Amino acid sequence: MKQVTINDIAKLAGVAKSTVSRYLNGGSVGQATRDKIERVIQETNYEPNQFAQSLKSKQTKMIGVIVPRLDSYAASRTMMGIDERLTERGYQMLVVNTAQQTEREIEQLYNLAKQKVAGIIWLGTTVTERHLQAIQDIQIPVLLIGQEHGHVHSLVYPDFDAAYALGKQFMDWGHRDIIYVGVEEYDIAVGQTRRDGFLRAFNEAGADVKTYTTSFKIDDAIPIGAQIGHELSASLVVCATDNIALGVLKGLANAGKTVPGDISVSGFGGYDFTEVLHPSITTVHLPYRRTGSRAADMILQLLTGETIPMKTFTTFELKLRESVDILN
Structure with missing residues (x-):
């Protein structure tokens, strides 16, 4: 019996092979198209080759994390929160450091996509048109922490x-x-x-x-x-x-x-x-560790196609201590 391939699924569903691949890898696919693909998969008993899929697909059980500095307290606490939550959900974290260099940030967006991460959490310092172009080019979910932009899902400190x-x-x-x-x-x-x-x-x-x-x-x-x-x-x-x-x-x-x-x-x-x-x-x-956990939840929501706000604010708490004198 001939093994059913992605090409077969695409032809039977009347969609492009890339659309089927995106569906299988958890990418964004319209509901009507999703229903057609799912119906064909059920009818043909298609089972993807997991090994081949891990080599070829965009999605692995890996989330890329771009940090501006490895010696940053905020970044390290945020990464702890990300790692804990991703581990609970069966994912791993792949960390890359950019040494606060814009060029390296843009390069790492592309590099992480080449390494087939499922999504990227980006602890940003600035958002340029070239960043936006890279995010558009790689076609995988990106969540920005600490900065905001109307075209990128952002988790923002107040x-x-x-x-x-x-x-x-x-x-x-x-x-x-x-x-x-x-x-x-x-x-x-x-x-x-x-x-x-x-x-x-x-x-x-x-x-x-x-x-x-x-x-x-x-x-x-x-x-x-x-x-x-x-x-x-x-x-x-x-x-x-x-x-x-x-x-x-x-x-x-x-x-x-x-x-x-x-x-x-x-x-x-x-x-x-x-x-x-x-x-x-x-x-x-600022709740860095809790923000990391929340960021992990949000990137996984984006992977499954859930709708989340483009901008989400965290909380803050004033710590009034000894170093400031009360003058009146």
């Missing part, structure tokens, strides 16, 4: 709302001379959205704000902290990340200043070390 809430708290505590230490604007979420939330709160209260720009690295924030310590022209230093806050704390100590005795310092992110330091750091806790 950076603006969280920064505004923390900034408003500082204003309520009487701080009016502020130094804000942020990052470059190429990172939309941290460099723009998070900054804008803080500045909205500061401007509404009529505060004076001086800004510095640094990288995400602790070492780069140390000299800024030292400079602030020598000038001491503010009551509060607001940092865009907890790592920046740690660098500023070190720089202030190098300048012989105490926190919060001489000047207050806050962070953003809620990294574990912020609670055990002395003084413990006032910050915003």
Whole structure:
């Protein structure tokens, strides 16, 4: 008896071979077409060659995860959440690092598709037209974490709302001379959205704000902290990340200043070390690990053709601790 092939299924269903292949690999297929293919498969008792399918198909039990930095607390906690949930669901995680290079991000979108991952979770910093073109070209589900774009399913931290809430708290505590230490604007979420939330709160209260720009690295924030310590022209230093806050704390100590005795310092992110330091750091806790778990659920929903919102927000929690003094 002749073995039924994908070509046979395609002819009997009146669809392209690629459509049958996409259906078998869990890709997006219209309901009417899906019904036709399923009916033919039942009638012919077609059984796919699992070994051949694993070699040729787009879908394996592998989810690609693109991260900007391997030494990032946020990325590592997010990956832990992704890995735990994928393992529960019978999938594996394939991690690639881009060292915060846009070219490498775009290359890895294509490379992961060539390695036949079922879907991609992308911890992004910026979304360009070339990213969008790559996502369109590879034709597999992509979920973006931490940034947003109207054409990509996104799981987004509430950076603006969280920064505004923390900034408003500082204003309520009487701080009016502020130094804000942020990052470059190429990172939309941290460099723009998070900054804008803080500045909205500061401007509404009529505060004076001086800004510095640094990288995400602790070492780069140390000299800024030292400079602030020598000038001491503010009551509060607001940092865009907890790592920046740690660098500023070190720089202030190098300048012989105490926190919060001489000047207050806050962070953003809620990294574990912020609670055990002395003084413990006032910050915003973002649920990185839980976000990773949710991202894994969402990418698997996309694989099965479920409809999910293009943009989903996570939660945040203010952690008001010792590093910020209450002035009033």
